[in-house]
Amino acid sequence: VTEFELIARWFTPPPGAGVLLGVGDDAALLAPRAGEVLAAATDTLVEGIHFPSGSPPRSIGHRALAVNLSDLAAMGAEPRWALLALTLPALDERWLDGFAAGFAELAARSGCALVGGDTTRGPLAVTVTVLGAVPAGGALRRAGARVGDALCVSGTLGDGAGGLRAAQGDLPPGAASDALRARFELPEPRLALGRALRGVAHACIDVSDGLVADLGHLLSASGVGATVEVDALPTSDALRAVCAAQARELALTGGDDYELAFACAPEALAALGAAGVALTRIGTVEAAPGLRLVDGAGRPVTVARGGHDHFA
Amino acid sequence: VTEFELIARWFTPPPGAGVLLGVGDDAALLAPRAGEVLAAATDTLVEGIHFPSGSPPRSIGHRALAVNLSDLAAMGAEPRWALLALTLPALDERWLDGFAAGFAELAARSGCALVGGDTTRGPLAVTVTVLGAVPAGGALRRAGARVGDALCVSGTLGDGAGGLRAAQGDLPPGAASDALRARFELPEPRLALGRALRGVAHACIDVSDGLVADLGHLLSASGVGATVEVDALPTSDALRAVCAAQARELALTGGDDYELAFACAPEALAALGAAGVALTRIGTVEAAPGLRLVDGAGRPVTVARGGHDHFA
Numbered sequence: 001v002t003e004f005e006l007i008a009r010w011f012t013p014p015p016g017a018g019v020l021l022g023v024g025d026d027a028a029l030l031a032p033r034a035g036e037v038l039a040a041a042t043d044t045l046v047e048g049i050h051f052p053s054g055s056p057p058r059s060i061g062h063r064a065l066a067v068n069l070s071d072l073a074a075m076g077a078e079p080r081w082a083l084l085a086l087t088l089p090a091l092d093e094r095w096l097d098g099f100a101a102g103f104a105e106l107a108a109r110s111g112c113a114l115v116g117g118d119t120t121r122g123p124l125a126v127t128v129t130v131l132g133a134v135p136a137g138g139a140l141r142r143a144g145a146r147v148g149d150a151l152c153v154s155g156t157l158g159d160g161a162g163g164l165r166a167a168q169g170d171l172p173p174g175a176a177s178d179a180l181r182a183r184f185e186l187p188e189p190r191l192a193l194g195r196a197l198r199g200v201a202h203a204c205i206d207v208s209d210g211l212v213a214d215l216g217h218l219l220s221a222s223g224v225g226a227t228v229e230v231d232a233l234p235t236s237d238a239l240r241a242v243c244a245a246q247a248r249e250l251a252l253t254g255g256d257d258y259e260l261a262f263a264c265a266p267e268a269l270a271a272l273g274a275a276g277v278a279l280t281r282i283g284t285v286e287a288a289p290g291l292r293l294v295d296g297a298g299r300p301v302t303v304a305r306g307g308h309d310h311f312a
Numbered sequence: 313v314t315e316f317e318l319i320a321r322w323f324t325p326p327p328g329a330g331v332l333l334g335v336g337d338d339a340a341l342l343a344p345r346a347g348e349v350l351a352a353a354t355d356t357l358v359e360g361i362h363f364p365s366g367s368p369p370r371s372i373g374h375r376a377l378a379v380n381l382s383d384l385a386a387m388g389a390e391p392r393w394a395l396l397a398l399t400l401p402a403l404d405e406r407w408l409d410g411f412a413a414g415f416a417e418l419a420a421r422s423g424c425a426l427v428g429g430d431t432t433r434g435p436l437a438v439t440v441t442v443l444g445a446v447p448a449g450g451a452l453r454r455a456g457a458r459v460g461d462a463l464c465v466s467g468t469l470g471d472g473a474g475g476l477r478a479a480q481g482d483l484p485p486g487a488a489s490d491a492l493r494a495r496f497e498l499p500e501p502r503l504a505l506g507r508a509l510r511g512v513a514h515a516c517i518d519v520s521d522g523l524v525a526d527l528g529h530l531l532s533a534s535g536v537g538a539t540v541e542v543d544a545l546p547t548s549d550a551l552r553a554v555c556a557a558q559a560r561e562l563a564l565t566g567g568d569d570y571e572l573a574f575a576c577a578p579e580a581l582a583a584l585g586a587a588g589v590a591l592t593r594i595g596t597v598e599a600a601p602g603l604r605l606v607d608g609a610g611r612p613v614t615v616a617r618g619g620h621d622h623f624a
Contacts, residue, residue, distance in 0.1 A: 020349060025454050025533075026386035026518055027353035027444070032344045037332060040427060041339035042395040042441055046434035074338035083354040085397075085439040115352060118439075122358035127397040127430075127439035129354055132339070142337050206338055221337075 006091065006119055010100040011084065016113020018080060028115035030081055030131070037139060038080075039132040041071035047124035052168055057095045059185035061102030064126040066187045067208065069110055070258040073194035074206040076140040077132030079112035085127040086119045102186075110191060140197055140204035145222035145263035149202055149285040152269060154190050154259045154277045156236040157211055159183035161254025162243045176238040183236075187258040193275040194260060200272065201262040210253040212303055215261055216291055222263070228283035231296040252293070252303050318403065318431055322412040323396065328425020330392060340427035342393055342443070349451060350392075351444040353383035359436035364480055369407045371497035373414030376438040378499045379520065381422055382570040385506035386518040388452040389444030391424035397439040398431045414498075422503060452509055452516035457534035457575035461514055461597040464581060466502050466571045466589045468548040469523055471495035473566025474555045488550040495548075499570040505587040506572060512584065513574040522565040524615055527573055528603055534575070540595035543608040564605070564615050 012023050021029035045064050163184025166177040205218045233251040240247050293301040324335050333341035475496025478489040517530045545563040552559050605613040
């Protein structure tokens with residue numbers, strides 16, 4: 001199998017909307033719609049850093065796209081196009097079958113057309129760049145949270161970090177561990193919620209590095225602070241079943257959840273029920289800078305670490 | 313230095329045209345101009361594969377962008393925006409100074425704004441994604457070469473491969489080796505030529521994997537063949553001075569030149585003189601498929617290898 005056969009066999013998808021020229025030339029040619037703003041994001045997954053060595057290839061293909069689509073969700077953007085840069089130590093056809101299937105399945109149901117890429121030899125790593133579209137003036141940003149806003153999160157927190165432990169064999173086997181592992185290996189970007197938050201949320205971010213770290217970015221970009229009640233953080237039955245002692249810490253600082261955290265007027269929350277994912281109010285935006293964590297009785301809670309930093 | 317300080321210090325450039333929101337949110341927000349088509353390309357450079365270990369960081373930053381801009385040049389597109397995914401084994405401030413300077417210098421004079429990216433830890437690799445703009449219907453493609461067209465290349469061929477040998481210490485030191493090394497380490501994407509070829513060239517490709525391989529792609533996409541006279545291939549004085557015996561082979565199959573190869577009506581060539589780079593006619597497009605190499609006397613020439621394949 002040559003490099004060109006590889007592209008032809010695994011990475012030449014059907015034509016997508018707005019794609020004038022897809023995989024196979026020096027560049028793809030794309031036609032944005034008039035008046036639309038494009039959202040562009042790129043993220044790299046490196047073996048042994050972002051996923052355990054030996055992870056299922058379907059998971060790697062899915063996650064490489066999902067973590068990028070999560071960035072589009074956080075902007076309220078609809079996915080359009082993706083470029084895939086894949087660095088492989090060797091050409092393993094079964095591995096590529098799984099990787100390409102994981103990528104293509106999520107791309108197809110997200111309306112995201114693979115339009116270009118690069119394959120090269122080297123230590124296993126995947127960089128995906130996504131382009132999404134958002135109506136002019138409609139994008140969500142990290143800046144914009146207002147004093148008095150409700151701080152909210154989608155889904156449950158801590159499952160990604162619990163799922164990584166499950167994938168590494170650090171949790172007792174069983175249905176709860178399997179459920180957590182699936183949350184880590186096949187995260188679901190909150191694209192429908194992101195679109196529903198347009199015109200509603202004042203600020204939004206995806207929870208990829210851990211709630212404390214990511215909320216910190218949102219608050220600092222908005223020039224505000226917040227109090228978050230840690231007993232209100234939504235956690236799954238599975239996480240509490242197999243990580244009971246660490247559930248709160250994982251919900252606060254674990255990464256890889258790919259939920260959305262956002263600020264909106266408290267009265268707007270009720271109207272957001274239709275986005276297909278549970279929403280939980282976890283706190284309130286305040287004028288004083290900084291993130292204050294309290295328990296149900298209002299006592300301060302401290303956490304050991306503030307989130308993930310690759311170079312810390 | 314944290315990951316966020318790293319981005320703030322090295323990778324937060326001044327605002328660019330059409331950039332509604334740059335580095336620092338979940339995604340960049342970009343405003344394409346009405347009616348414009350976007351060209352999108354991505355390429356990865358891996359240490360030890362695409363550049364020697366210990367290469368000057370300025371060269372790595374420059375090349376990571378240049379190889380992508382070369383893809384835009386081959387489409388006739390004008391650079392607009394770039395995203396940078398940088399994987400580093402460690403945070404070395406002097407290395408980052410050089411890398412960022414090499415990237416930023418080329419970006420600034422190419423009109424290409426860095427709008428987003430990702431930094432992570434792992435084996436040294438750089439993936440850049442570029443977005444360029446081209447008038448609707450104006451893009452150059454690999455397909456479109458016509459029987460009777462002149463086949464042409466810009467600049468000189470083989471210098472990139474010669475320069476890699478120089479960088480690895482495989483050539484005698486001196487001015488010629490230094491000149492070749494500069495061609496490898498700081499290649500110049502042919503952006504002005506690409507724009508000048510709009511409406512003139514019937515097909516175009518950049519010479520990144522070697523002339524024989526890249527011309528093969530152009531011919532096969534166009535459904536034609538060609539005869540190329542190898543004695544007509546343009547080579548530099550520097551290459552002939554220090555690689556005399558291999559100059560022809562390097563010009564045919566060496567990679568990393570980032571010149572443009574294109575097909576146009578023979579009478580159109582004279583009008584292209586103003587693009588700031590020498591152009592040489594090297595052959596003629598013919599109906600019979602395949603690439604035929606001949607010497608000045610019309611005798612067939614064979615080459616040992618047909619270009620670069622990472623997985624061959």
